[in-house]
Amino acid sequence: xxxxxxxxxxxxxxxxxxxxxxxxxxxxxxxxxxxxxxxxxxxxxxxxxxxxxxxxxxxxxxxxxxxxxxxxxxxxxxxxxxxxxxxxxxxxxxxxxxxxxxxxxxxxxxxxxxxxxxxxxxxxxxxxxxxxxxxxxxxxxxxxxxxxxxxxxxxxxxxxxxxxxxxxxxxxxxxxxxxxxxxxxxxxxxxxxxxxxxxxxxxxxxxxxxxxxxxxxxxxxxxxxxxxxxxxxxxxxxxxxxxxxxxxxxxxxxxxxxxx
Numbered sequence: 680x681x682x683x684x685x686x687x688x689x690x691x692x693x694x695x696x697x698x699x700x701x702x703x704x705x706x707x708x709x710x711x712x713x714x715x716x717x718x719x720x721x722x723x724x725x726x727x728x729x730x731x732x733x734x735x736x737x738x739x740x741x742x743x744x745x746x747x748x749x750x751x752x753x754x755x756x757x758x759x760x761x762x763x764x765x766x767x768x769x770x771x772x773x774x775x776x777x778x779x780x781x782x783x784x785x786x787x788x789x790x791x792x793x794x795x796x797x798x799x800x801x802x803x804x805x806x807x808x809x810x811x812x813x814x815x816x817x818x819x820x821x822x823x824x825x826x827x828x829x830x831x832x833x834x835x836x837x838x839x840x841x842x843x844x845x846x847x848x849x850x851x852x853x854x855x856x857x858x859x860x861x862x863x864x865x866x867x868x869x870x871x872x873x874x875x876x877x878x879x880x881x882x883x884x885x886x887x888x889x890x891x892x893x894x895x896x897x898x899x900x901x902x903x904x905x906x907x908x909x910x911x912x913x914x915x916x917x918x919x920x921x922x923x924x925x926x927x928x929x930x931x932x933x934x935x936x937x938x939x
Contacts, residue, residue, distance in 0.1 A: 719818055723782025729836045735771040743769065746933045750798050750924045751805050757867040760813065769937060778844050779808045779817050789937040796880065798925035803864060803874035810859035816852045857903055858910040870921040871911050878904035
């Protein structure tokens with residue numbers, strides 16, 4: 680009798696779940712998602728056009744972009760992230776900065792490339808910015824801070840751009856991006872300790888007369904180093920397969936190419 684009762688209850692639960700699922704407007708949900716992607720693409724294009732109007736962008740330098748892609752693309756491919764969705768850009772600016780735009784666009788400054796000691800350090804920062812894109816932090820923060828009307832208004836493009844280039848995400852989102860970056864680097868056969876070493880580098884130079892925009896808009900390097908190291912400890916490191924993103928001579932040549 681008890682088995683029969685349990686069976687009937689299970690059948691009722693399944694039937695109820697099926698009924699509830701049937702009431703959901705799945706077409707409407709998918710339309711919302713599709714419209715969201717269209718909005719993000721439009722917003723990304725508007726902001727990128729403003730970037731082109733404001734900065735010198737090195738997109739036309741084939742050898743430079745080939746080297747940048749050789750650093751960035753393995754992080755995507757080794758983490759099963761579709762590289763066709765992403766674009767990477769270098770802007771000529773003394774600021775030590777990197778940031779993500781809507782529509783999976785990531786920009787780094789010539790000042791950042793010149794400042795870093797190795798390609799693996801840049802890999803750490805790129806992995807952090809990819810995490811912001813993959814976790815949808817960019818659009819979440821923009822909608823929260825500006826609302827949809829201003830985001831889609833051409834009059835607000837400059838304000839939105841300034842926010843993305845000079846503001847941090849919330850502390851919880853920055854921590855999530857750092858911890859996700861550790862996973863991305865490990866999967867890409869790049870020692871995730873390089874992200875921790877980036878924090879040490881910033882911590883050493885933070886008091887100097889250098890425009891460290893990327894670190895000044897983020898939580899303190901020491902705090903970030905602590906939870907990055909904790910995440911690495913919980914990881915299953917692939918130390919035997921870790922590789923260089925670029926050999927040192929190629930990295931130095933790359934720095935010389937972008938230096939101005």
